[in-house]
Amino acid sequence: MTLLETERVAVPALRRGTVPRRRRRGTAGYLFVAGYTLLLLAFGVFPTGYSFYLALTNARGQFTGLNQFVKVVQDYRFLPAFGHLLIYLALWLVVLVVLVVLVVLVAVVLRGRISPGTSALLRFLYYLPGALAGVASVLVWLFMLDPDVSPVSWLLESMGLHTFAAVLSPGNLPLVLMLIAFWTGAGGWMVVMYGALNNIPDEVLEAARMDGAGPWRTAWHIQIPMIRQWIVYMTIMAFATGTQLFVEPQLLQTASLGRVSPTWSPNQLAYVYAFQQGDFNGAAAISVCLLVVGLLAAGLLVARSNLFTLDEK
Numbered sequence: 166m167t168l169l170e171t172e173r174v175a176v177p178a179l180r181r182g183t184v185p186r187r188r189r190r191g192t193a194g195y196l197f198v199a200g201y202t203l204l205l206l207a208f209g210v211f212p213t214g215y216s217f218y219l220a221l222t223n224a225r226g227q228f229t230g231l232n233q234f235v236k237v238v239q240d241y242r243f244l245p246a247f248g249h250l251l252i253y254l255a256l257w258l259v260v261l262v263v264l265v266v267l268v269v270l271v272a273v274v275l276r277g278r279i280s281p282g283t284s285a286l287l288r289f290l291y292y293l294p295g296a297l298a299g300v301a302s303v304l305v306w307l308f309m310l311d312p313d314v315s316p317v318s319w320l321l322e323s324m325g326l327h328t329f330a331a332v333l334s335p336g337n338l339p340l341v342l343m344l345i346a347f348w349t350g351a352g353g354w355m356v357v358m359y360g361a362l363n364n365i366p367d368e369v370l371e372a373a374r375m376d377g378a379g380p381w382r383t384a385w386h387i388q389i390p391m392i393r394q395w396i397v398y399m400t401i402m403a404f405a406t407g408t409q410l411f412v413e414p415q416l417l418q419t420a421s422l423g424r425v426s427p428t429w430s431p432n433q434l435a436y437v438y439a440f441q442q443g444d445f446n447g448a449a450a451i452s453v454c455l456l457v458v459g460l461l462a463a464g465l466l467v468a469r470s471n472l473f474t475l476d477e478k
Contacts, residue, residue: 213456219449233450237438242428243451249429253339254407260347261403267351270384302349303416310341333421338429342413346406354399361395362388397470401463408459411436431455 223229237243311329312318326332333341365388373383389396411432418425418433428434431451439448466472 216449216452216456219446220453223446224444233446234454237447237450237454240434242434243431245426246428246431246434247454249339250408250410250431253342253410253430254404256339256343257346257403257407258400260343261400270381302345303413306341306345306348307417307420330421330424333417333424335426338414338417338425341417342410345413346403350403350406357399358392358395361392365391393470394472397466397472401466404462404466405459408455 220233221228221230223232309315309317310321310332312321312327312332313329315321321327321332326337331337369387369391370383373387378386409432410430414425414429415427415433415436418427418429426433428437431454435448435451438444438451
């Protein structure tokens with residue numbers, strides 16, 4: 166058989182073997198995506214659509230337009246609840262900037278200055294607070310914030326907070342909730358940032374070292390810009406989590422024997438509407454308002470940061 170005849174026989178055979186493998190890989194990809202898609206539809210898209218339906222109708226299912234929104238906005242508890250949330254988010258986003266710098270610097274140290282075994286142990290320890298459920302985190306902080314039993318009672322008393330009621334006064338509550346959010350979120354995001362830093366090619370870091378850049382200058386001018394999309398993603402997720410504030414103030418309200426308002430956050434107000442007043446339509450209207458706030462903030466961040474723009478290679 167000549168070389169030309171061999172190629173005519175071999176090439177179709179190779180193609181016949183390649184196509185099924187490609188199809189199998191494509192099928193596997195669809196199967197992986199299918200599970201996420203089903204969960205997204207079941208617990209994301211359908212509940213959101215149902216919330217819009219409830220917000221635009223009354224208890225009898227009759228279309229009422231924006232009447233539910235007008236009703237909840239005119240509630241004397243609506244503006245204070247959203248005002249508390251905005252104060253909390255302002256504090257949280259300021260601390261988030263510090264958190265980003267702290268997370269990246271610690272991740273840089275873990276990646277380049279510590280042995281792999283020690284680095285893995287420290288990442289595990291950092292992640293522990295984030296692994297706790299929200300309820301467990303609040304219970305830990307209830308212990309920490311009670312001057313009678315707290316190991317840092319001297320610090321609380323030096324700030325003039327001699328009783329648990331003083332710590333949970335309305336003016337201090339946004340700061341308390343922000344501290345809880347920082348404690349639970351820093352470790353988890355540190356792990357995420359560490360993974361993002363590992364995606365930076367070693368050649369880039371080596372070139373920076375050859376140009377005389379030290380570790381901190383490399384982190385500030387090279388590593389942080391190269392993980393900018395992860396930082397934006399972290400900010401969006403932190404903002405979304407902040408708008409859903411419920412467990413922490415609800416437990417603090419119970420532990421303080423009513424010193425914290427049961428409608429301190431919008432989610433608490435929606436809970437009161439749904440399960441104490443039996444008004445699911447009003448609760449859905451509040452939820453839609455929170456959704457709009459979150460989408461606007463996320464859209465602004467995505468537009469200003471080009472989050473979904475592919476890097477040119």
